[in-house]
Amino acid sequence: MSRISALGERELIRRVGRWVGKSRSVIRGIGDDCAVLPGPSGKHLLFASDMLIQGVHFTDKIDPAAVGWKALAVNVSDAAAMGGIPLYAVVSLGLPPSTPVAFVENLYRGLRRCAARFGVRIVGGDTDRSPKIVIDVAILGEVEKSRVVYRSGARSGDQLFVTGRLGGSLRSGRHLRFVPRVREARLLGARWRIHAMIDLSDGLAVDLDRICEASGVSARIAAADLPRHGGCSLTQALADGEDFELLIAVPRREAKALAAWGKKNLRCGLTRIGEILPRRAGERVQLMAPSGRRLPLPREGFRHF
Amino acid sequence: MSRISALGERELIRRVGRWVGKSRSVIRGIGDDCAVLPGPSGKHLLFASDMLIQGVHFTDKIDPAAVGWKALAVNVSDAAAMGGIPLYAVVSLGLPPSTPVAFVENLYRGLRRCAARFGVRIVGGDTDRSPKIVIDVAILGEVEKSRVVYRSGARSGDQLFVTGRLGGSLRSGRHLRFVPRVREARLLGARWRIHAMIDLSDGLAVDLDRICEASGVSARIAAADLPRHGGCSLTQALADGEDFELLIAVPRREAKALAAWGKKNLRCGLTRIGEILPRRAGERVQLMAPSGRRLPLPREGFRHF
Numbered sequence: 293m294s295r296i297s298a299l300g301e302r303e304l305i306r307r308v309g310r311w312v313g314k315s316r317s318v319i320r321g322i323g324d325d326c327a328v329l330p331g332p333s334g335k336h337l338l339f340a341s342d343m344l345i346q347g348v349h350f351t352d353k354i355d356p357a358a359v360g361w362k363a364l365a366v367n368v369s370d371a372a373a374m375g376g377i378p379l380y381a382v383v384s385l386g387l388p389p390s391t392p393v394a395f396v397e398n399l400y401r402g403l404r405r406c407a408a409r410f411g412v413r414i415v416g417g418d419t420d421r422s423p424k425i426v427i428d429v430a431i432l433g434e435v436e437k438s439r440v441v442y443r444s445g446a447r448s449g450d451q452l453f454v455t456g457r458l459g460g461s462l463r464s465g466r467h468l469r470f471v472p473r474v475r476e477a478r479l480l481g482a483r484w485r486i487h488a489m490i491d492l493s494d495g496l497a498v499d500l501d502r503i504c505e506a507s508g509v510s511a512r513i514a515a516a517d518l519p520r521h522g523g524c525s526l527t528q529a530l531a532d533g534e535d536f537e538l539l540i541a542v543p544r545r546e547a548k549a550l551a552a553w554g555k556k557n558l559r560c561g562l563t564r565i566g567e568i569l570p571r572r573a574g575e576r577v578q579l580m581a582p583s584g585r586r587l588p589l590p591r592e593g594f595r596h597f
Numbered sequence: 598m599s600r601i602s603a604l605g606e607r608e609l610i611r612r613v614g615r616w617v618g619k620s621r622s623v624i625r626g627i628g629d630d631c632a633v634l635p636g637p638s639g640k641h642l643l644f645a646s647d648m649l650i651q652g653v654h655f656t657d658k659i660d661p662a663a664v665g666w667k668a669l670a671v672n673v674s675d676a677a678a679m680g681g682i683p684l685y686a687v688v689s690l691g692l693p694p695s696t697p698v699a700f701v702e703n704l705y706r707g708l709r710r711c712a713a714r715f716g717v718r719i720v721g722g723d724t725d726r727s728p729k730i731v732i733d734v735a736i737l738g739e740v741e742k743s744r745v746v747y748r749s750g751a752r753s754g755d756q757l758f759v760t761g762r763l764g765g766s767l768r769s770g771r772h773l774r775f776v777p778r779v780r781e782a783r784l785l786g787a788r789w790r791i792h793a794m795i796d797l798s799d800g801l802a803v804d805l806d807r808i809c810e811a812s813g814v815s816a817r818i819a820a821a822d823l824p825r826h827g828g829c830s831l832t833q834a835l836a837d838g839e840d841f842e843l844l845i846a847v848p849r850r851e852a853k854a855l856a857a858w859g860k861k862n863l864r865c866g867l868t869r870i871g872e873i874l875p876r877r878a879g880e881r882v883q884l885m886a887p888s889g890r891r892l893p894l895p896r897e898g899f900r901h902f
Contacts, residue, residue: 296701297694304701304724311705315718318685327720329685329737332637339720341646341735343689345727380623380634384648384689384733389602389902396601396609400616413620415632415644419609421902422650424728428689430646430735432634597694597726 297597302502304597323506324443325373325491326433336440338378338433340370346425350468356395358468359427360402366493367431368410369472369536373491374442375481376435377474378412383429386422399427410474439481441540446488446507450568451547456537456560458496459524466521467534476558477538484550488541495533496565497577497591503541504568504576512578513566515587530579531590541568602902607807609902628811629748630678630796631738641745643683643738645675651730655773661700663773664732665707671798672736673715674777674841678796679747680786681740682779683717688734691727704732715779744786746845751793751812755873756852761842761865763801764829771826772839781863782843789855793846800838801870802882802896808846809873809881817883818871820892835884836895846873 296304309322319336320328326338342363344350350359364381371378383403387396407414412431455476461467473491480486488507492499496518504511520529537560542550547564554562566580579587601609614627624641625633631643647668649655655664669686676683688708692701712719717736760781766772778796785791793812797804801823809816825834842865847855852869859867871885884892 294698295694296692296696296698299698301724304698307698307702308705308722308724311702312709312712312719318718318720321718321720322722324721327685327687329720337737339685339687339735339737340723341687341689341721341733342723343691343725343731343733345691345725345731347728348726380632380644382632382644382646382735384646384735386648386650386731387601387902389600391601393599393601393604393609393612397612397616400613404617407617413623413626414617415623415626415634416629416646417613417627418645418647418733419606419613420648420650421653422729422731423652426648426650426691426727426731426733428646428648428723428731428733428735430644430687430689430733432642432644432737597692 301597320442325370328440331434334437335434336437338371338374338376338435340367341428341430342366343426343428354468356398357402360399361406362468363427363429364403364406364412365470365472367429368406368412368474369491371431371433372472372474372477373489373538374435375439375477375489376433378410378431378433380413380415380432381429383414383417383427385417385419386426387419388423389421441486441489443488443490443503444506446503446509446541446568448509448568448570449544450487450541451544451564452511452513452566452568453540453542453550453562454519454537454565455558455562457519457521458535458537459528459532460521461532461534470536472536473538476560479557480540484546485543486540487543490539492535492537492539493533495531496539497530497589499539501577508571510569510572510576511566512569512580514580516582517563517565519561519563527590606902625747630675633745636739639742640739641742643676643679643681643740645672646733646735647671648731648733659773661703662707665704666711667773668732668734669708669711669717670775670777672734673711673717673779674796676736676738677777677779677782678794678843679740680744680782680794681738683715683736683738685718685720685737686734688719688722688732690722690724691731692724693728694726746791746794748793748795748808749811751808751814751846751873753814753873753875754849755792755846756849756869757816757818757871757873758845758847758867758869759824759842760863760867762824762826763840763842764833764837765826766837766839775841777841778843781865784862785845789851790848791845792848795844797840797842797844798838800836801844802835802894804844806882813876815874815877815881816871817874817885819885821887822868822870824866824868832895
């Protein structure tokens with residue numbers, strides 16, 4: 293009997309996409325950071341959800357306000373990755389009956405803090421008994437039709453950039469207090485032509501492969517160019533995951549000007565890390581040493597199953 | 598230390614409403630079946646979520662397709678209870694790694710069957726490792742501004758009607774295959790003035806009390822008039838919960854014509870069960886015996902914590 297653990301998350305999502313099928317009234321369904329739906333004039337709606345589970349995504353010892361912040365922030369990051377802004381959220385909460393009321397109040401303190409920072413209104417949800425704490429947030433956002441960005445738009449020759457620095461998010465606790473790159477995505481989208489974008493949740497190696505798969509291309513990145521957090525190895529920068537930085541592909545002719553603009557306008561930094569190449573057989577993402585030699589690509593990332 | 602079990606679900610939701618606060622851009626936030634948000638011209642958006650958890654809402658032995666059906670149907674029912682229609686859903690799924698792929702495929706079969714029946718498009722979601730199976734569905738729907746119905750609109754003198762029959766939903770397995778009353782709610786809304794509406798998830802006694810609390814009124818129902826499923830006691834009809842029938846309050850002057858219309862147009866049945874009274878001290882819902890004597894009101898319903 294085939295089990296989910298043998299399938300892995302990506303294959304599971306592929307199958308879910310097949311099981312669910314396509315619909316003409318849906319602009320983009322399963323397979324991007326958010327679903328894209330018909331919206332009011334000139335806009336698309338963005339719709340997504342992300343679940344955090346006690347013992348998998350956080351432990352009992354963690355400040356519940358940090359869990360609340362993260363539960364909303366991962367969804368806000370999904371809206372940012374489409375080029376849009378988050379608007380409304382509903383929160384489903386599974387709680388053991390023995391949960392202290394103060395825990396839930398603090399969880400909501402974190403949710404509210406994140407909501408206030410990004411202009412999100414928490415408008416509803418569900419509460420239920422559960423053996424473990426489960427928090428699932430669904431988000432509704434919007435994006436101008438002219439500014440929506442998918443994973444699937446990367447073309448050969450595009451240059452790859454990443455915001456901020458990578459690696460060590462779980463170990464350092466950054467995964468609980470990261471600031472979704474909404475402002476950066478909006479600034480980028482207002483000024484530059486972005487072909488493809490994704491937020492780095494499972495590690496650069498995996499998430500860049502997602503862009504390549506969706507776009508039908510391959511990519512080459514330079515090991516020496518990856519912006520790493522202090523004390524992080526190359527492997528950690530590629531595979532730790534939970535960075536929630538933006539990975540973007542832009543036309544080659546804009547790359548130089550974008551790099552200069554980024555230096556001036558994005559305090560978090562914007563680093564050119566490689567380029568998009570034509571579709572190729574074998575590994576879609578190639579990691580290059582300064583010597584020009586190819587390096588093995590660590591792929592572990594966050595293991596969903 | 599105060600715990601959730603001592604607080605109960607209704608008080609928890611009240612507190613969540615206070616913690617989250619209000620916002621002018623939200624038409625209706627926490628405290629109804631769906632949040633109501635500004636929509637495209639002439640319409641409001643409806644946004645809600647509902648979570649099912651293994652061991653709490655279903656057991657291992659249950660057909661996963663039935664769980665999938667129910668997970669979406671409870672959300673569809675929330676849209677119906679606002680007078681609207683469901684449009685899109687995202688599905689967050691927590692799964693033990695040992696879950697057979699066939700289980701998930703069957704779960705999606707049930708989701709898809711419900712989606713097809715009600716014209717809902719499943720457009721995304723999340724999959725995660727979890728010690729127990731968790732399925733949280735968020736739904737996006739719409740309703741004409743002129744036809745949205747809240748829990749809070751009941752007025753003294755309104756007559757109370759309920760669709761279908763009540764009681765025994767869990768015991769009979771009906772809770773896994775119930776058909777949300779979207780069609781009935783739409784037919785009613787097109788033809789009749791509905792002051793208040795709710796779907797019966799926690800039992801008539803509890804859910805009628807919710808209408809009374811939200812509307813600032815009380816209510817009297819006639820024990821002899823409650824439409825019960827075969828073999829169900831009065832207590833079961835009042836307190837079993839998970840009926841997912843509609844409870845509605847309509848102006849007194851329309852009640853007679855509505856009853857006649859219901860007989861002709863609603864195959865599930867539409868039964869007049871009581872009336873709305875002014876706000877009063879003490880119990881908001883009074884249950885009357887044919888003798889005119891007041892009966893004690895069983896209130897247990899589905900216990901969330």
